[in-house]
Amino acid sequence: MASTNKSLADKTTERIIRYIIDNKLREGAQLPNETTLSSLMGVGRSTLREAIRALVSRNILTVQQGSGIYVCHNTGVSDDPLGFTFIENKEKLVTDLLEFRMMIEPRVAALAASKATPAQAQELLLLANRVAECCEAGKPHAEADALFHAKIAEISENVIVPQLEPLIMHAIDMFIDITHSQLKEETIRTHMAIVNAIQNNDAIGAQDAMTLHLIYNRDRLRRVLKKDPS
Amino acid sequence: MASTNKSLADKTTERIIRYIIDNKLREGAQLPNETTLSSLMGVGRSTLREAIRALVSRNILTVQQGSGIYVCHNTGVSDDPLGFTFIENKEKLVTDLLEFRMMIEPRVAALAASKATPAQAQELLLLANRVAECCEAGKPHAEADALFHAKIAEISENVIVPQLEPLIMHAIDMFIDITHSQLKEETIRTHMAIVNAIQNNDAIGAQDAMTLHLIYNRDRLRRVLKKDPS
Numbered sequence: 001m002a003s004t005n006k007s008l009a010d011k012t013t014e015r016i017i018r019y020i021i022d023n024k025l026r027e028g029a030q031l032p033n034e035t036t037l038s039s040l041m042g043v044g045r046s047t048l049r050e051a052i053r054a055l056v057s058r059n060i061l062t063v064q065q066g067s068g069i070y071v072c073h074n075t076g077v078s079d080d081p082l083g084f085t086f087i088e089n090k091e092k093l094v095t096d097l098l099e100f101r102m103m104i105e106p107r108v109a110a111l112a113a114s115k116a117t118p119a120q121a122q123e124l125l126l127l128a129n130r131v132a133e134c135c136e137a138g139k140p141h142a143e144a145d146a147l148f149h150a151k152i153a154e155i156s157e158n159v160i161v162p163q164l165e166p167l168i169m170h171a172i173d174m175f176i177d178i179t180h181s182q183l184k185e186e187t188i189r190t191h192m193a194i195v196n197a198i199q200n201n202d203a204i205g206a207q208d209a210m211t212l213h214l215i216y217n218r219d220r221l222r223r224v225l226k227k228d229p230s
Numbered sequence: 231m232a233s234t235n236k237s238l239a240d241k242t243t244e245r246i247i248r249y250i251i252d253n254k255l256r257e258g259a260q261l262p263n264e265t266t267l268s269s270l271m272g273v274g275r276s277t278l279r280e281a282i283r284a285l286v287s288r289n290i291l292t293v294q295q296g297s298g299i300y301v302c303h304n305t306g307v308s309d310d311p312l313g314f315t316f317i318e319n320k321e322k323l324v325t326d327l328l329e330f331r332m333m334i335e336p337r338v339a340a341l342a343a344s345k346a347t348p349a350q351a352q353e354l355l356l357l358a359n360r361v362a363e364c365c366e367a368g369k370p371h372a373e374a375d376a377l378f379h380a381k382i383a384e385i386s387e388n389v390i391v392p393q394l395e396p397l398i399m400h401a402i403d404m405f406i407d408i409t410h411s412q413l414k415e416e417t418i419r420t421h422m423a424i425v426n427a428i429q430n431n432d433a434i435g436a437q438d439a440m441t442l443h444l445i446y447n448r449d450r451l452r453r454v455l456k457k458d459p460s
Contacts, residue, residue: 017315020316021315021316021318024318050283053280053283053284054283054284054287057284057287057288058287058288058308059313060313074313075313075316076310076312076313076314076315076316077311077312077313078288078308078311080306081307081308081311081312082306082307082311082390082393082394083289083290083304083305083306083307083393084306085247085251085306086250086251086305086306087389088251088254089389092389093389093390096388096389096390097390099341099388099390100334100388100390100391102337103333103334103337103338104330104333104334107332107333108333111329158326158329158330159317159319159322159323159326160312160323160326160327160329160330160397161330163312163313164312167390
């Protein structure tokens with residue numbers, strides 16, 4: 001592809017990333033405007049724009065028309081970090097996503113239980129209640145459900161797991177889509193068991209409750225996919 | 231940012247992704263040239279180039295000057311899918327990466343053992359031998375080590391785990407960097423125990439061997455980070 005200033009734009013991209021890190025800019029932080037940024041980076045306006053476009057598509061920056069350039073939420077993690085768009089067999093994908101969640105979430109719940117403060121446990125309880133309310137009101141609960149699991153990841157203090165938020169979101173969305181999930185009693189009950197164990201700093205209890213929660217999900221999925229004819 | 235054809239470029243980006251999926255183009259497959267692609271997508275050359283640049287920075291396409299446009303290896307997964315560049319505390323990052331590997335790899339090894347064909351076990355043995363050879367020759371072994379773990383992920387048949395290849399690579403690189411790892415006897419021995427268990431379709435044995443392998447790594451890391459003064 002004919003792009004005369006490709007390598008300069010690439011270097012500018014790297015330099016802006018360095019700038020974000022060195023200045024400890026967090027999500028939502030505003031960058032200098034185009035004019036200032038051009039001169040800081042020592043490049044012309046068109047090179048700068050090419051670099052910014054690359055950073056936008058990598059979910060590092062977001063550009064608000066007329067307002068400015070900001071650091072993204074979940075900086076550098078795209079909505080589809082692991083390229084699920086390119087996995088064609090959706091039944092296999094949803095099954096394997098659940099298998100993947102079973103690998104990580106029970107241990108994450110145990111870590112969260114060993115670290116949770118009373119205030120964090122309270123926040124988690126509110127999120128569990130929100131899922132239950134959505135259920136009772138017959139409203140979509142995918143987002144509330146994802147927030148519940150994301151909060152547990154955050155409480156665990158592991159820096160990797162919260163970065164998987166888009167993946168968990170994807171897993172929950174697909175699961176609900178495929179199972180046409182009416183939220184079941186089990187979900188509400190096992191969510192609450194997870195909250196209780198985390199509240200009591202009971203690592204083993206939290207791990208077991210999360211395992212049970214995901215086993216119920218897997219059971220439901222297997223029935224829908226007719227892998228288990230009961 | 232003034233970009234008059236932004237939304238058209240975005241739509242073209244999505245349309246090219248759809249084209250890749252519908253035509254079942256796998257990694258290394260060549261796309262039509264710019265002229266053909268422009269007319270297929272019904273857009274001008276500059277919009278097409280903007281879309282292609284976005285796809286290049288998302289690791290979906292790669293452009294070989296004078297040769298053509300190809301689908302990337304690990305399509306849609308960037309070298310840093312979870313934004314580790316933006317995590318500043320590198321000791322915490324390497325520790326949490328190892329914790330994360332302990333969540334997934336033992337179970338992945340168990341899955342691999344339950345599914346491995348003799349041919350796959352043989353390939354894995356060759357990779358384990360290559361790691362050992364690098365060690366004996368005093369050569370860097372990070373890449374061989376990552377290939378060994380990636381092969382186990384592939385054998386497991388879970389579609390998510392192989393997409394984490396850049397993450398495992400990152401974890402191994404950082405680990406070697408921080409521990410100044412001279413590859414230890416333990417690594418070679420536990421790698422071999424993993425191969426043997428997978429060869430024998432022994433899921434529990436593979437899970438235990440992988441767990442042991444990662445526990446040795448964690449122990450070494452704790453000593454280096456002086457969290458364990460022994």
